[in-house]
Amino acid sequence: MRYRFFWLAAVFLMTASFTGCFGSPKETYYTLSTGAPMSGATSANGEFAYSIAVGPITLPEVVDRPQFVLRAGPNEVSIVELHRWAGPLRSEIPRVIADNLATDLNVKRVAAYPQSAGDNADYRVLVDIQRFDSTMGESVTIDALWTVKRVSDGTLRTGRSTARESSSGGNYDTMVAAHSRALATISRDIAEAIRSSASTPPVPAK
Numbered sequence: 001m002r003y004r005f006f007w008l009a010a011v012f013l014m015t016a017s018f019t020g021c022f023g024s025p026k027e028t029y030y031t032l033s034t035g036a037p038m039s040g041a042t043s044a045n046g047e048f049a050y051s052i053a054v055g056p057i058t059l060p061e062v063v064d065r066p067q068f069v070l071r072a073g074p075n076e077v078s079i080v081e082l083h084r085w086a087g088p089l090r091s092e093i094p095r096v097i098a099d100n101l102a103t104d105l106n107v108k109r110v111a112a113y114p115q116s117a118g119d120n121a122d123y124r125v126l127v128d129i130q131r132f133d134s135t136m137g138e139s140v141t142i143d144a145l146w147t148v149k150r151v152s153d154g155t156l157r158t159g160r161s162t163a164r165e166s167s168s169g170g171n172y173d174t175m176v177a178a179h180s181r182a183l184a185t186i187s188r189d190i191a192e193a194i195r196s197s198a199s200t201p202p203v204p205a206k
Contacts, residue, residue, distance in 0.1 A: 029086040030068075030176045034099040035184020050198060051109035052101055053121035055094035063132045064089060068172065071135045083172050089132070093183065097127065100187030105194060123194055124149040127186075131162075134179070137170040142182040148193045153202045157193040161186040 063069045066088070068080040085092060094112035102110040113124075131143035141164045148157045163182035167175040 025082055027082050027084055028172070029084050030172060031086040032092050032096045032176065032183065033180045034096060034103065035181060035187065049105075049107045049109075050122035051120070052098070052105075052107060052123045052125060052194065053111060053113040054098040054101065054125045055113040055127070057090060057094050057127040057129060059089055059093075059129045059132060068134065068175075071133050093127070093129065096180065096183050097125070097187050097190065100184055101125070101191050101194070104188060104191040122151055123197070124151060125190055125194075127190075132179075134175055135167070136175060137168060138166075140165050140167050140175060140178040140182055142179065142186060144186050146186070146190055146193075148190060148197060150197050150202070155197060155200075155202070157197055159189055159193060161189040 062077060065079070066084045068083045068085070070078045070080060072078045091112070098110045098112045102108060109121075113121075126147045126149070128145040129142065130145060131141055133141040141162065143160070143162045145160050146158065149155070163185035165178035165181045165185075167178040169175075
């Protein structure tokens with residue numbers, strides 16, 4: 001009986017030691033980053049220029065979750081539990097677009113709504129993400145409908161931007177970097193619309 005007790009105790013200690021050494025798999029968290037400045041961008045006179053509020057945005061429900069969602073086929077996706085976004089994409093995407101616009105337009109008063117007083121901004125940017133696809137080892141695709149509203153007279157400029165970037169590195173870091181580059185491309189299209197609107201005189205009130 002005593003031998004059996006010591007044998008069970010030894011097995012328990014070995015099991016505990018084994019679990020402690022290897023542990024359970026840990027979650028890894030990722031965040032989107034700002035892209036490179038637009039080549040040849042013209043200055044908007046920094047802090048004395050117009051203000052911009054980005055958001056809110058909309059996302060497909062399938063990707064509006066903390067876990068990474070990978071495209072596995074035309075009608076199939078897989079949800080990766082151990083690789084997650086550090087913050088909700090509904091907050092991450094407008095933050096990155098706002099940072100990109102601040103850099104591309106050389107404007108300091110750019111922020112993601114509702115973190116800023118969006119109703120007081122000179123321009124409001126709304127973004128409807130139609131696709132946010134991730135294919136491991138191949139590419140990512142972001143398809144976005146966007147609207148730029150000049151608050152002073154309600155003038156709207158709308159557009160659709162589709163950005164596809166390679167994620168051929170075959171790991172999650174390269175995939176997140178590819179999404180960041182895709183958002184930078186979309187941000188440049190939005191920046192051009194804002195710049196064009198800013199150079200156009202306001203529509204006189206009737």
